[in-house]
Amino acid sequence: MNQLITVSRRSAEFKKYILGTFSDTHRALPMESLSSVQDHDEVTFQLVPTEQIQKPIWPVVFLKTIRIRQFIFVLFPIFYLFLLNGFLESVQDATLILLSLVGVLSLFASLQLRNDFHDHLNGLDRIRHKGVSSPLLQGWVTAKEVSQWAWFFVGISALCSLPLIFVFPQLIIILAISTGLLSWSLYRPLSSFKNIFAGEIVFGFLVGPLLATGFQVSVTGVFNLQSLFFGLIWGAAVLFRMYLQNFENMAALSQAKIKNILNTLGFDRSKKFIMTWWLSVLALFGIYHLVYFHFLVWMGTFFLLAVFTWKFLNQMKKVQSPLGSALADLQIEGQQLFDLLVSLWVLQSLFSFLAPSFFGVLVRGI
Amino acid sequence: MQRIKPDDVKIYSSQDFPNYLPKLNLLYDDLFSLGKGFRSRMVREVATPLGIKSETQQLLAQTIEFIHNASLLHDDLVDRSQLRRGKPAAWTKYTPEYAVLAGDYLLARVMVNLSSFGNIKLVHYTAQMISDLLEGEWLQDSVVGDHFVTIEQLDRIHNLKTGSLFKWCLRAPFMSLGREESTLHQTLEEMGTILGQLFQRSDDLLDYDIRNDEGKAILGDLKSGYLNSFGAFCCQGLSREQIEKLVKSQSLMEFKNSLGGEKVFDEKLKSFDQINSKMISLYQHHLERLETKHLGESEKSVLKFLKSLTDLLYWRRKPA
Numbered sequence: 001m002n003q004l005i006t007v008s009r010r011s012a013e014f015k016k017y018i019l020g021t022f023s024d025t026h027r028a029l030p031m032e033s034l035s036s037v038q039d040h041d042e043v044t045f046q047l048v049p050t051e052q053i054q055k056p057i058w059p060v061v062f063l064k065t066i067r068i069r070q071f072i073f074v075l076f077p078i079f080y081l082f083l084l085n086g087f088l089e090s091v092q093d094a095t096l097i098l099l100s101l102v103g104v105l106s107l108f109a110s111l112q113l114r115n116d117f118h119d120h121l122n123g124l125d126r127i128r129h130k131g132v133s134s135p136l137l138q139g140w141v142t143a144k145e146v147s148q149w150a151w152f153f154v155g156i157s158a159l160c161s162l163p164l165i166f167v168f169p170q171l172i173i174i175l176a177i178s179t180g181l182l183s184w185s186l187y188r189p190l191s192s193f194k195n196i197f198a199g200e201i202v203f204g205f206l207v208g209p210l211l212a213t214g215f216q217v218s219v220t221g222v223f224n225l226q227s228l229f230f231g232l233i234w235g236a237a238v239l240f241r242m243y244l245q246n247f248e249n250m251a252a253l254s255q256a257k258i259k260n261i262l263n264t265l266g267f268d269r270s271k272k273f274i275m276t277w278w279l280s281v282l283a284l285f286g287i288y289h290l291v292y293f294h295f296l297v298w299m300g301t302f303f304l305l306a307v308f309t310w311k312f313l314n315q316m317k318k319v320q321s322p323l324g325s326a327l328a329d330l331q332i333e334g335q336q337l338f339d340l341l342v343s344l345w346v347l348q349s350l351f352s353f354l355a356p357s358f359f360g361v362l363v364r365g366i
Numbered sequence: 367m368q369r370i371k372p373d374d375v376k377i378y379s380s381q382d383f384p385n386y387l388p389k390l391n392l393l394y395d396d397l398f399s400l401g402k403g404f405r406s407r408m409v410r411e412v413a414t415p416l417g418i419k420s421e422t423q424q425l426l427a428q429t430i431e432f433i434h435n436a437s438l439l440h441d442d443l444v445d446r447s448q449l450r451r452g453k454p455a456a457w458t459k460y461t462p463e464y465a466v467l468a469g470d471y472l473l474a475r476v477m478v479n480l481s482s483f484g485n486i487k488l489v490h491y492t493a494q495m496i497s498d499l500l501e502g503e504w505l506q507d508s509v510v511g512d513h514f515v516t517i518e519q520l521d522r523i524h525n526l527k528t529g530s531l532f533k534w535c536l537r538a539p540f541m542s543l544g545r546e547e548s549t550l551h552q553t554l555e556e557m558g559t560i561l562g563q564l565f566q567r568s569d570d571l572l573d574y575d576i577r578n579d580e581g582k583a584i585l586g587d588l589k590s591g592y593l594n595s596f597g598a599f600c601c602q603g604l605s606r607e608q609i610e611k612l613v614k615s616q617s618l619m620e621f622k623n624s625l626g627g628e629k630v631f632d633e634k635l636k637s638f639d640q641i642n643s644k645m646i647s648l649y650q651h652h653l654e655r656l657e658t659k660h661l662g663e664s665e666k667s668v669l670k671f672l673k674s675l676t677d678l679l680y681w682r683r684k685p686a
Contacts, residue, residue: 004647004648004651006651006652006655008549031648033556033559034521034522034525034529034559034563035552035555035556035559040552041548041549041552042549042552042553044556044648044651044652251505251519251522252522255522320508321505321508321509321512322505322508323505323508323509323515323519323522323523324508324509324512324514324515324519325512325513325514325515325516326512328514
């Protein structure tokens with residue numbers, strides 16, 4: 001085993017070790033623990049020579065570090081809002097779209113990086129549970145690099161938003177709310193969504209109604225109630241995924257004294273909470289399609305989702321322990337349900353928004 | 367592992383428990399006899415070099431044995447185990463009701479005895495340890511019959527159920543002296559966590575006849591529906607169908623064949639040992655820190671015993 005070193009959090013060296021700046025030739029990887037490491041005054045690191053660290057090519061490192069798979073949370077609403085606005089028909093300027101797109105993606109990348117950075121500093125990523133930030137723990141990147149990237153991306157996002165504010169001054173309200181929420185939750189020392197009770201709601205609010213409304217205004221200059229409604233449902237669906245993840249890690253996070261909604265509710269009540277939450281998403285999804293689309297579209301999407309919801313609820317009833325394999329099965333069912341929601345939405349929107357133009361071309365051709 | 371001396375076994379006095387209660391002392395006589403008393407010995411091995419008075423040592427040793435044996439009384443009933451240390455389990459011999467009450471009584475005595483010692487932090491820590499132990503029992507019961515449980519999930523259970531007692535054995539003697547430096551207790555906590563895991567993993571290996579000098583029943587855990595840590599380790603990377611087949615094994619040979627043969631089994635064991643050797647290195651690191659940062663010269667004789675623990679608990683090698 002490589003050399004081990006234990007450093008006090010209060011010592012001057014700690015910052016160097018945890019940020020990864022203590023040496024050019026070695027990486028200090030914090031040891032995982034079953035104890036409640038957040039309370040500990042000392043952290044044990046394994047010093048690994050950098051040449052011993054096997055890391056993939058840099059694009060893979062980069063994509064894994066920014067958690068590219070999570071980008072579905074922002075890419076899908078952007079895609080949907082494009083469709084909702086009839087692609088480029090109602091868009092005032094292509095440059096504005098590009099600025100909005102880069103701004104949103106940069107902000108999201110920054111959010112992910114900042115969250116992982118906090119988890120690393122607090123010791124949350126050392127509590128053995130699923131979903132830990134592997135590039136940091138495996139020594140592919142240092143915490144300092146992650147922090148620098150986070151600030152870089154937040155800078156890009158800010159730069160992109162400035163011209164948009166000049167064009168659409170009303171955008172400043174949404175940006176002010178977003179900035180306020182982010183500053184409160186992530187961009188202050190040693191803070192993370194996980195350290196704040198119900199902090200995950202902030203995340204849902206950001207990727208849901210704020211993103212939808214903000215993007216809508218930044219590309220069209222007009223507030224749209226349908227976008228807001230869509231954003232609310234999307235935010236709730238994203239929170240459903242987060243609640244499922246928190247549920248799977250309930251035992252580990254409870255022992256680490258993390259105060260999130262599920263840990264406060266407890267195991268049995270959390271099951272009911274997640275089921276109720278999803279049923280609410282389903283109901284809102286149904287209402288949204290009933291209000292804005294053809295009855296047949298509503299039938300097709302809502303009922304298919306309802307059938308798979310039944311399957312998910314049955315799996316939830318099988319979960320009898322905060323540990324054990326039924327939780328992993330529930331994750332799969334939940335992910336499938338979420339994917340189905342996205343797929344149905346994509347199909348429905350493609351059909352609803354593109355069919356008139358397609359059939360119009362056909363009619364004109366005839 | 368060596369059996370402890372009879373005077374160590376009799377860790378309680380019949381005066382501790384009301385004599386007029388039918389069967390109570392008989393039940394305890396059965397329960398405490400034939401026990402290895404390893405935890406109480408561990409407490410004494412730590413307490414003696416620290417210069418702790420013999421009455422306090424007795425109190426600490428009694429506390430850990432009472433808690434451990436209370437958990438066994440309840441555990442046997444929960445698991446419906448017929449035998450304990452080769453004898454009929456208490457619930458089969460004295461009725462389930464008496465087994466539950468006898469376990470509760472032991473825990474109550476712990477609180478009575480410890481509170482009269484007057485160290486409130488020690489009482490608090492002991493109560494916390496009992497809570498952890500019960501959480502571990504509860505969680506373990508919730509995964510019985512689950513053959514797809516992961517080793518990480520089992521580690522979490524074992525840390526509560528087994529590790530909590532080991533941590534107490536290391537920390538309580540220091541606490542009884544009023545030594546409450548947070549870094550000292552964090553070091554001991556990490557050491558206890560590792561010892562608990564090593565002990566449990568080694569105990570789980572006995573089920574597969576690895577270093578099984580005690581002659582423990584082969585595949586006992588698996589046959590009673592419990593996939594232990596080595597079983598879960600072997601199942602890593604296998605499909606559900608393969609695991610289903612593996613857990614139905616009725617003999618060790620069948621298990622090895624389902625896994626892919628003797629060679630695959632040996633490779634799995636080698637990897638398992640390697641992982642645990644890394645844990646032993648981490649334990650030794652903490653031990654060095656204990657020596658350099660927290661122990662006075664006269665106390666350093668405790669290190670010999672602490673050093674020998676990983677050999678004893680994981681490799682099942684008796685100290686020379």
